[in-house]
Amino acid sequence: MTRRAQMRNRPRVPLLKEIPLLIWLVFLWGALWQDFSAGNLIFGAVLAFIVANIFYLPPVELSGRFNPLYAAGFLVRFFYKLVHASFEVLWLSVSKGPNIKNAVVGVKLRSRSDLLVTATGHALSLIPGSLVVEVDRSTSTLYLHCLNVSTPEAADKVRKDVRDTESWLIRSIGTREDLDVLKAEQALAGPPSGRQADGAATTSKEVNP
């Protein structure tokens, strides 16, 4: 009884927003049975609908836009970096080993969307050589542990790389507002990261006693 009352109090998720989840569940059902015949898929769809309504999770807030071209570009870039960095870690473990120097680098992201911050953190963690140690959700700052970073220049390179990854994600799945911010930033001349660091250096001195 209480459970039903709780379910009634919950805001209904519109079917349109639920559809990506349902499609994924049906695909999973078909994949696990290795059977994509119509009957199996329909039964899977019924199960998916029941599961999505009984085991109710906080909805993932999608942005409502998806650019397949940039998504493909992101995937190509991701796989290139995956292969490149995997061999780099192999080389580092052989050549440097115990003498490796690392760094924890903080990178402030543009987007405040949980999904986008999570996606960026995931993509970065999957690429060898960087690991998300801490996330500051209020300012959407990622703190990354990076292999073989010993100079500020290398840290800046990491920072630029992270923000590039984010911009690819914004262009493929980000919200319209984030995309506008990104476009405005790129329209301005000069490297944006350097200028921001200069501006923030004065503020951080004021904060720091």
Added chain:
Amino acid sequence: MSAELNDLIVGILMLGGALMSLAAAIGLTRFPDLMSRMHAASKPQVLGLLLFLLAIAVQFESWSLLPVLVVCWLFMILTAPVSAHMVGRAGYRTKHLRPELLTIDELDDVVGRAQELLLQSRADGTGDADEDEDPQVDDDPGAHSQAGSLDDDSSAQTAQGARRPGHSPEG
């Protein structure tokens, strides 16, 4: 596709996957601390598993098998960063890291400043700092790289040694 070519591709893919396992093993034994080992232990497997799954796909040439392999890899890439993040985060918070191996530590600056603010507000007697101050509020952590790099390693070490262990950045 001829059988020989098929076998050749499968062989190359499996060798690549095995090489990634080797990378993880070498990294585990040769890297000095928890964080670096996390890199070696969790990351090359993303590519390693992908290569092995591709080898399976090429070997069996069955379309119905492909979705399972895709799902297998998807769950790998969904879960691997989470576990790596949890271990890394726990390791950082419990100070299972060797500061002398870190050339730059911007999170440490943030944590230190948050603690100073917290101590300051306690000294002032306001006491409600836990609600008001978000300990990790930071305008741009990128700004600290210059400061962190100007200080040499020894000063960074003393700063870390003076700090008491077991802090929790989020209070």
